Every structure is written in C-alpha cells, then in structure tokens.
Amino acid sequence: MLSVKGLNTEYKTQKGPPVKAAQNVEFEAPKGVFFTLLGPSGCGKTTTLRSIAGLERPTSGAIEANGRVVYSSSQGVFVPPNKRNFGMVFQSYAIWPHMTVFSNASFPLEVRKNKLPKAQIREKVMKVLHAVGLDHLAERDATKLSGGQQQRLALARALVMEPEILLLDEPLSNLDAKLREKMRFELKRIQRELGLTTIYVTHDQGEALALSHEIAVMNEGRIVQIGSPRAIYERPANRFVADFIGTTNFVDGDVKGFDDQTKLWRMSTPIGDLMVSSDAPLTAGGKATLSIRPEDVELTEEAPPAGRLLNLANGVVDQKVFLGDIVDFQVRVGDVMLLSRAHPSLRTPIGDKINIRMDPMKCVALPAEPAAAAQAAA
Amino acid sequence: MTSVGGIANPRGKVGAFPVEPRFLGMGAVGAAIAWLALVPLGFLFWQSFMTPRVGGRPAQFTLGNYAGAYSSPDTLPLLANSLAFAAGASLLALAVGSALAWINERTNTPFKSLVYALSVVPLVIPGILFVVAWIMLGSPKIGLVNLAFQKAFDADGPLIDIYSLPGMIFVDGLHYSPIAFLLMTSAFRAMDPSLEEAAMMSGASIGGIARRVTFTLAWPAVAASFLILFVRSIESFETPALLGLPVGIEVFTSAIYDAIHRYPSDVGLASAYAMTLLAITSFGVFWQSRMSSRGGRYATVTGKGFRPRRMDIGRWRWAAGGFFLLYALLVIGLPFLVLLWSSLQKFYSAPSWAAAKNITPKAYYAVLAYPNVATAIWNSVFLALSGATIVMLLTAVACWIVHRTKTRGRWLLDGVASAPLALPGLVMGLAIMVCYLALGGGVYGTIWIMLIAYVTRFLPYGMRYNSTSMIQLHPELEESAAMSGASWSLTFGRVVLPLLKPGLVAGWIYIVIVSVRELSSSILLYSPGTETVSVVIWELWQNGQYVELSALGVMLIAALFVFVVAAQAVSRQFGVREV
Numbered sequence: 010m011l012s013v014k015g016l017n018t019e020y021k022t023q024k025g026p027p028v029k030a031a032q033n034v035e036f037e038a039p040k041g042v043f044f045t046l047l048g049p050s051g052c053g054k055t056t057t058l059r060s061i062a063g064l065e066r067p068t069s070g071a072i073e074a075n076g077r078v079v080y081s082s083s084q085g086v087f088v089p090p091n092k093r094n095f096g097m098v099f100q101s102y103a104i105w106p107h108m109t110v111f112s113n114a115s116f117p118l119e120v121r122k123n124k125l126p127k128a129q130i131r132e133k134v135m136k137v138l139h140a141v142g143l144d145h146l147a148e149r150d151a152t153k154l155s156g157g158q159q160q161r162l163a164l165a166r167a168l169v170m171e172p173e174i175l176l177l178d179e180p181l182s183n184l185d186a187k188l189r190e191k192m193r194f195e196l197k198r199i200q201r202e203l204g205l206t207t208i209y210v211t212h213d214q215g216e217a218l219a220l221s222h223e224i225a226v227m228n229e230g231r232i233v234q235i236g237s238p239r240a241i242y243e244r245p246a247n248r249f250v251a252d253f254i255g256t257t258n259f260v261d262g263d264v265k266g267f268d269d270q271t272k273l274w275r276m277s278t279p280i281g282d283l284m285v286s287s288d289a290p291l292t293a294g295g296k297a298t299l300s301i302r303p304e305d306v307e308l309t310e311e312a313p314p315a316g317r318l319l320n321l322a323n324g325v326v327d328q329k330v331f332l333g334d335i336v337d338f339q340v341r342v343g344d345v346m347l348l349s350r351a352h353p354s355l356r357t358p359i360g361d362k363i364n365i366r367m368d369p370m371k372c373v374a375l376p377a378e379p380a381a382a383a384q385a386a387a
Numbered sequence: 388m389t390s391v392g393g394i395a396n397p398r399g400k401v402g403a404f405p406v407e408p409r410f411l412g413m414g415a416v417g418a419a420i421a422w423l424a425l426v427p428l429g430f431l432f433w434q435s436f437m438t439p440r441v442g443g444r445p446a447q448f449t450l451g452n453y454a455g456a457y458s459s460p461d462t463l464p465l466l467a468n469s470l471a472f473a474a475g476a477s478l479l480a481l482a483v484g485s486a487l488a489w490i491n492e493r494t495n496t497p498f499k500s501l502v503y504a505l506s507v508v509p510l511v512i513p514g515i516l517f518v519v520a521w522i523m524l525g526s527p528k529i530g531l532v533n534l535a536f537q538k539a540f541d542a543d544g545p546l547i548d549i550y551s552l553p554g555m556i557f558v559d560g561l562h563y564s565p566i567a568f569l570l571m572t573s574a575f576r577a578m579d580p581s582l583e584e585a586a587m588m589s590g591a592s593i594g595g596i597a598r599r600v601t602f603t604l605a606w607p608a609v610a611a612s613f614l615i616l617f618v619r620s621i622e623s624f625e626t627p628a629l630l631g632l633p634v635g636i637e638v639f640t641s642a643i644y645d646a647i648h649r650y651p652s653d654v655g656l657a658s659a660y661a662m663t664l665l666a667i668t669s670f671g672v673f674w675q676s677r678m679s680s681r682g683g684r685y686a687t688v689t690g691k692g693f694r695p696r697r698m699d700i701g702r703w704r705w706a707a708g709g710f711f712l713l714y715a716l717l718v719i720g721l722p723f724l725v726l727l728w729s730s731l732q733k734f735y736s737a738p739s740w741a742a743a744k745n746i747t748p749k750a751y752y753a754v755l756a757y758p759n760v761a762t763a764i765w766n767s768v769f770l771a772l773s774g775a776t777i778v779m780l781l782t783a784v785a786c787w788i789v790h791r792t793k794t795r796g797r798w799l800l801d802g803v804a805s806a807p808l809a810l811p812g813l814v815m816g817l818a819i820m821v822c823y824l825a826l827g828g829g830v831y832g833t834i835w836i837m838l839i840a841y842v843t844r845f846l847p848y849g850m851r852y853n854s855t856s857m858i859q860l861h862p863e864l865e866e867s868a869a870m871s872g873a874s875w876s877l878t879f880g881r882v883v884l885p886l887l888k889p890g891l892v893a894g895w896i897y898i899v900i901v902s903v904r905e906l907s908s909s910i911l912l913y914s915p916g917t918e919t920v921s922v923v924i925w926e927l928w929q930n931g932q933y934v935e936l937s938a939l940g941v942m943l944i945a946a947l948f949v950f951v952v953a954a955q956a957v958s959r960q961f962g963v964r965e966v
C-alpha cells in the first residue's frame with residue numbers, strides 16, 4: 010500500500026519564482042493495485058513519481074509505504090532513495106552500458122548490505138530474467154539488446170530486489186506501436202502474478218485505461234480526478250478530464266431543475282431541452298456543460314420508438330468519415346455540430362435529415378468551474 | 388560571375404571551374420597553412436641529420452646527433468625523468484580535477500561557485516608565475532611554507548623541497564588540475580542522470596554509485612583526459628626549467644633548452660631530442676583523437692535536459708567543502724598572495740611585522756620604468772592581437788573548406804592545421820628558428836618570426852573554435868546568399884563571417900590570452916628588442932630580481948583577469964575557457 014498526502018514539490022529556477030510541479034497531490038494505492046498517474050506533458054507526473062522514489066525532495070507532505078513513513082515534512086523524515094526499497098523503471102531504461110544483461114539485473118542484490126551468497130543471487134536473477142523472457146541472453150552485453158529487451162531488462166532489475174512498490178515512468182513510450190501493445194499485456198501479467206503495488210506514469214490514455222485498476226488524472230501539478238478507468242471515461246468530473254480522455258461533444262446550457270422521480274436534471278440547450286445526469290449537485294438557474302461521448306449519440310433514419318426515456322433531436326448530416334469499422338458523422342443540430350460514431354451500415358447521405366437519440370445517463374453534466382472561468386478571464 | 392550555380396557555371400557543379408577567384412583564395416589559405424605547419428618541421432627533421440654550419444663549412448649529413456643523444460648515459464635518466472614527470476603531473480591533475488568535478492556535479496557540497504571560478508586559474512596565471520610563486524612558498528631555504536613549519540614546530544629541516552621530482556609533479560599537476568576539472572565536468576554532464584538514479588533506486592550507496600557507475604562510465608573520458616594532460620605535461624617547459632635544472636633533473640624540454648643555450652650551442656642535439664619528444668606527443672595526440680572519435684559508445688540519449696538531483700552526502704559535505712577551500716588556497720590563494728607580498732618589498736624577505744613596515748609600491752614604478760618592459764608590453768600586445776586575428780581569419784576559411792566544400796583532400800587540410808597541437812612550444816620555436824636561419828630572408832631576429840610562431844602554434848585552437856560554430860551553421864544560409872546573386876567573397880564576408888562571429892570572438896579572446904602567456908616558443912626566438920612580457924619575467928628571474936618580477940607578475944595577472952572577466956561577459960554564450 011502506498012499513501013501520499015498533501016505532497017508539494019517545487020523546482021528552483023535560475024530566475025523567477027520556483028516551478029510548482031506537484032501541488033497538494035494526495036492519493037492512496039491499496040496493496041497489489043495498478044495505479045496510474047495520467048496527464049498531458051508537463052503536468053507533473055514524473056515529478057510526483059520521483060518524489061515518491063525520493064529522487065526529488067518535496068517541500069511538504071507525507072509519503073507512507075506499507076505503514077513505513079518514507080517522507081514526512083511534519084516529522085522531518087526523509088528516507089534516501091537507496092534505503093526505500095522501491096523498484097523503478099526509467100523512461101530511458103537507464104540500462105548500464107558497461108555491464109552484461111546478468112550484471113545489470115544482479116546489481117541491486119550485489120550492492121545490498123548483507124549480501125546473499127553467489128549461488129542464491131544467481132538463482133534469483135535467473136528467475137526474474139526468465140519471468141521477463143531474457144534468461145537466454147544473460148551473458149550478452151546490455152548495449153546489444155533491442156528496445157523491447159532493454160525495457161524488459163529494466164523491469165527485471167526493478168523486480169529482482171523484491172520491491173515494496175514498483176514505480177514505472179512511461180516505460181512503453183520508447184517502443185514502437187506493435188511492441189507497446191505486446192508489452193502492455195506482459196506488464197499486466199507480471200504485475201498481477203507478483204501482486205505488486207505499482208505506480209505507473211503515462212500520458213497515453215489508451216495505455217492507462219487498458220492497464221490500470223485506478224487512474225489519477227493530473228493537470229498543472231494537481232490531481233483532478235481519481236477513479237476506475239470506466240468511471241473516468243464514463244463519468245468525467247470536469248471539463249478537463251472529459252476532454253483529455255477520449256473524444257467528446259461539449260454542449261453548454263442552463264440548468265432548469267431536478268426531477269425527483271428519475272433522479273435526473275432538466276437542462277435547456279441549443280439542441281433542445283434535455284434530461285441529463287450529474288454526480289455533483291447543480292444549481293437550478295445556473296450554467297453547466299454537457300459531455301456526450303460520440304458513441305452515445307445514436308443516429309437512426311426511422312423515427313425512434315416512443316416510451317423509453319430518451320433525449321431526442323433532429324439534425325442534418327454535414328460530413329462523414331469512413332474509418333472501416335465505424336463511420337464518424339458530423340451532424341448539425343441548429344447551430345451546434347455533434348460528432349457521432351455510428352455503425353458502417355448507416356448510409357445516410359450528406360445533406361439528409363437524421364434522428365438523434367441520447368441516453369440521459371450518458372449525458373454528463375459538468376458544473377461550471379468558477380476557478381477555471383476566473384483563470385480564463387484573467 | 389562567381390556565384391554558386393550562377394550562369395558562368397551552368398552545370399551547377401561546385402568545383403567545375405578551378406580558375407574562379409574563390410579557388411585562388413582557398414588555395415592561398417591552404418598553402419599558407421601548409422607552409423606554416425609543415426615546412427619548419429621539415430627543416431627540423433633535416434637539421435637533426437646535419438652537422439652544424441660553422442663559419443664557411445657547409446652542413447653535412449650525419450647520424451651523429453642521434454648517436455650522441457642516444458649513446459650518452461644521460462639519455463636513459465632523461466627519458467625516465469620525462470615520463471615520470473609527465474605521468475605524475477597528469478595523474479595528480481586528473482585525480483584532483485576528477486574529485487573536484489564529481490563533488491561539484493553530484494553532491495550538495497557548499498562553495499560550488501568557487502570551484503567554477505577557480506577553473507580560470509591556468510588562464511590568468513601564466514605557468515612561469517605559478518612556478519615562481521611556488522618557489523617562494525616551497526623552496527627549502529626561503530619557502531614561506533617551510534619557514535612557517537620550522538617556526539611552528541621548531542624543526543630544523545624543511546617540510547617540502549620544491550626542487551625535486553615530486554615538487555615538479557606537484558606544481559605542474561596543480562596548475563593543470565583546473566583543465567582536468569573542466570574535462571571531467573563535461574564528461575559527467577554528458578551522462579544520462581537516470582543511469583545513476585537507477586543505481587540509487589537499486590539500493591547502492593553513494594560511494595558505490597560513484598565507483599560502479601559514474602566513474603566506470605566516464606572511463607573513456609578519464610583516459611582521454613589523461614592523454615591530453617600527459618601531452619601538456621611532457622611539453623611543459625617552465626616547471627622543469629625552473630625547478631629541475633638547478634638540481635640536475637632534466638626532462639626533454641629542459642634538455643633542448645640546455646643544448647641550445649650552452650656554448651657552443653648544439654642545435655643538432657636539440658633537434659634529435661625534439662624529434663623524440665615530438666614522437667611521444669604525436670602518439671599521445673593520435674590516441675586521444677582516436678578515443679574521442681569513439682567516445683560515443685556509452686552515450687545514451689534522453690529526452691530530458693534536466694540535471695540530476697545532487698546527492699546528499701550528509702556530514703561529508705563539510706569535509707568536501709574544506710577540500711574545496713584547501714584547493715583554492717593552493718591553486719590561487721597562496722601563490723597570488725606571495726607574489727603580492729614580495730612585489731611590495733624593497734628586497735625580498737619573508738613576511739613579518741618588521742617587513743610589513745617596509746611595504747612600498749616602489750617596485751611597480753621601477754619595473755615600469757625599465758626601457759625593455761615598455762617594449763615588451765607593446766610586443767606582447769602586438770603579437771597577441773595580430774596573431775589572434777590572423778589565426779581566426781585563416782582558420783575560418785580553412786574550416787569552411789573542410790566543412791563546406793567537396794574539395795579533394797580537405798581532411799588533409801584539417802589534419803595539417805591541427806598538427807601543431809602535437810608540437811611542444813619549445814620544439815616549435817626550435818623548428819622555426821632552424822627553418823628561417825636556413826632560408827635567410829632577414830626574418831630571424833625580428834618580431835615577425837615570433838608572429839609566425841604564434842600563428843602556427845595557435846592554428847589548432849582557431850580550427851576548433853571555428854569548426855564548432857561552422858557545424859552549427861546550416862548550409863542553406865549560404866546557398867540562399869548565393870541564390871540572391873552574391874559572389875563567394877561577398878557571401879563569405881556578409882553571411883558566413885557574421886554568423887561565425889560568436890565563435891570567432893570566443894576563439895580570438897582565447898588566443899589573445901594564451902599568446903600573452905606564451906613563453907616556450909618565444910624563449911628561443913626573441914632577440915634584444917623583441918622580448919615579450921613573459922620573456923622579461925624569465926629574464927628577471929635569471930637576474931634574481933624577484934621583487935620587480937613579482938610586481939610585473941601581479942600586474943600581468945590583474946590585466947589577464949580583467950580581460951578574462953570582460954571577455955566572459957561579452958561572449959557568455961560561448962564562454963572562454965581552457966580546453
């Protein structure tokens with residue numbers, strides 16, 4: 010288990026104020042969980058990870074691993090990185106070019122205070138090398154490995170020390186697309202087999218959704234939402250998350266009121282009056298933004314059946330892009346353009362009328378963000 | 388019409404018309420560089436097989452010089468001393484410089500900026516002044532360190548004897564340690580920080596990381612730095628001449644000087660020694676360039692340019708900070724203070740309250756009033772400014788030929804212009820002396836022969852500064868000037884030179900500084916009226932005028948310091964640093 014509380018990390022700069030790279034970062038990753046920090050470039054993921062590792066010294070906060078405090082500003086504790094027993098895989102792999110595959114992997118055992126006997130080290134190293142599929146290359150020069158093999162060696166080196174926490178900083182980003190997909194499965198398999206608490210950093214949402222038990226989305230040094238991949242995708246908590254994960258349609262509107270029976274909110278928007286769902290309370294009379302995923306904008310040529318509780322609208326096909334397994338339709342509803350992801354069997358020509366229906370549970374209302382609005386205005 | 392791809396050149400092929408004016412220009416530069424770098428060496432080689440020309444008797448072929456040099460029982464100790472001195476000094480410099488660089492780059496030791504500031508020491512304190520200062524500190528009779536030691540411990544004998552092989556190694560190694568510091572600093576900076584962080588995460592201790600990762604990875608840089616330092620030490624003239632000769636410890640450079648300055652002078656023997664020395668330095672330079680061209684083996688690419696976090700070494704940081712301060716004391720504090728002290732005396736005497744009452748700036752007036760000092764200052768300024776200008780312009784064209792044309796044999800030009808790097812100053816002086824004595828033409832004995840020596844000696848520095856900026860200059864910038872209809876000379880003058888300017892300025896400043904310090908070539912080439920400031924300092928030392936020497940030395944250091952600081956402010960972007 011890893012718990013991070015109120016973590017702040019700054020970088021001093023030559024001139025100007027320090028860069029606040031991680032601000033009030035707080036999360037808990039239960040034992041054996043694959044936890045991902047996801048966010049755009051420069052949002053502070055690496056900084057957070059390096060602070061957990063001890064490679065950066067935070068300005069305040071607390072970090073606890075399996076009940077052991079490794080950093081606490083209030084208690085004045087800072088365990089140096091070489092005493093934390095956290096395994097880490099670096100983005101550049103950091104494979105030592107002057108060593109063989111075997112000696113790279115055995116290094117963490119060689120530098121231990123109470124060193125194991127040689128035979129035992131050999132056995133442990135060969136076991137992890139076998140787990141990552143490199144046992145047949147043990148005596149090779151580490152520089153003579155392919156990118157994917159280097160990546161697996163870096164993983165083996167982190168695993169051999171039987172770490173309390175495994176830290177991974179974009180380990181797949183230097184691989185080509187095919188290999189990346191394959192390594193994703195490998196990584197997931199190894200993590201599950203060993204039951205390791207893993208903190209994974211990536212800016213690739215696909216990777217995050219595919220691998221994680223839990224995701225923390227970061228923006229500008231702060232965590233903006235924590236949740237399961239499905240929750241993050243289907244129920245984004247704010248505009249940033251909805252926009253960053255997948256593609257979505259944003260529709261602004263006014264909140265009319267709450268319907269106690271259906272537990273839905275009524276909103277009036279440029280595409281008509283809609284029933285929408287919201288996780289956070291809205292204020293009647295206030296503004297809100299709707300996020301509707303393209304696959305939830307259903308298109309039909311015939312009129313929809315009555316009875317079911319659905320949002321309905323009419324539009325005109327403006328553009329379409331054939332992508333093989335799906336067709337992207339741009340549909341104009343009044344002044345608003347909606348993106349819809351439809352089955353290729355739908356062949357409505359451009360310029361024709363089309364019916365739209367949307368499940369209210371999939372129309373997610375995001376409360377207006379006062380902070381963001383103020384920032385935008387400033 | 389001389390533009391590239393112009394009408395006069397319908398096939399658009401560079402190099403199709405060898406009569407174009409630019410080829411004359413390129414040819415002239417190539418010929419000048421070849422003449423400067425090769426002809427004197429040829430004469431030196433010739434001289435080493437010739438008897439001296441005495442009176443009307445013409446020179447004759449002989450193997451006697453080599454036979455004399457190598458049958459003598461003095462030669463083996465000479466070789467042993469040279470190698471021991473050079474190896475010792477370069478190892479000391481490397482050990483001190485690497486330790487400083489590692490502490491400075493990788494740990495949270497205090498006084499960091501101090502160490503960087505100290506790296507200009509070899510630039511602002513010429514070798515001869517450094518040696519003289521250390522004689523005042525470490526001579527068994529008058530050395531202040533010894534006097535203080537004897538006083539404090541009531542001892543009879545001296546603590547250190549600078550007039551010894553260890554003394555020579557200490558002084559030279561200390562003087563070159565900032566160069567080792569800079570070389571190792573750039574090696575550490577080129578290293579991917581995550582290689583060390585990965586070791587840290589694996590649980591390695593700080594010492595373990597340094598030993599098993601940092602220094603092992605920096606090994607190619609360590610070896611290359613050793614070779615650079617070794618070549619510099621074996622070429623070193625001031626230290627062996629002032630510390631070794633008085634007690635009979637000879638190395639090649641001092642033996643060459645000795646052979647020329649004995650009566651009758653033995654130029655043949657000196658040439659034979661010079662050829663041997665040249666063989667050693669060429670070997671060193673060759674290996675060093677071989678190694679640096681293969682240096683990329685361990686280079687790893689990362690996306691992030693951020694520096695690694697500095698490791699917390701706990702209480703050791705105060706020990707390391709103390710090491711910084713001690714180093715600062717040895718490399719600049721004590722040497723400069725002892726020169727300053729002695730420059731303010733009437734007659735040289737050790738510091739005491741009694742002597743402190745006699746402090747007077749008279750020596751400064753006295754030394755400036757010497758007629759040959761004014762001439763020497765003028766000569767030094769003239770040689771430094773004109774030498775630097777000629778070198779930078781010649782090598783700008785040469786680099787352009789090497790990097791921008793497809794001229795056959797252009798790599799040869801690069802090699803020839805860089806060859807003087809392997810030429811010890813003393814050997815260069817000797818070769819030029821032999822060459823222009825044999826050719827006649829009245830250059831020998833004038834300031835012009837010194838200018839020739841300076842230009843030749845500093846060609847490699849010009850090549851290096853210009854190559855660096857030429858490589859960064861995109862060829863399309865020139866091509867677009869040519870397409871706009873500019874001739875080659877116009878393109879060169881209006882586009883290439885202005886864009887090279889930062890590199891040109893930085894190289895020019897560096898050459899000005901090393902010219903002012905230059906002693907080992909000048910010492911063989913000067914005649915009355917063409918002394919430089921370094922030569923005057925040398926003469927003052929020979930005459931025992933320590934007080935005047937110190938005054939002149941303090942002024943020289945101050946002038947160089949002001950120049951270096953001003954220059955660094957001007958060309959911050961390139962920085963003027965040794966190496």
Ligand SMILES: Nc1ncnc2c1ncn2[C@@H]1O[C@H](COP(=O)(O)OP(=O)(O)OP(=O)(O)O)[C@@H](O)[C@H]1O
Binds near residue numbers: 020021028029212
């Ligand atoms: N050593 C440093 N010194 C100064 N600023 C830094 C340093 N390291 C990172 N930063 C800054 O801190 C912010 C967060 O950087 P960080 O490396 O944590 O981003 P990231 O989310 O990992 O981005 P990426 O996806 O590009 O790796 C950035 O604005 C970055 O420029």
Ligand SMILES: [Mg+2]
Binds near residue numbers: 054055056
């Ligand atoms: Mg990062």
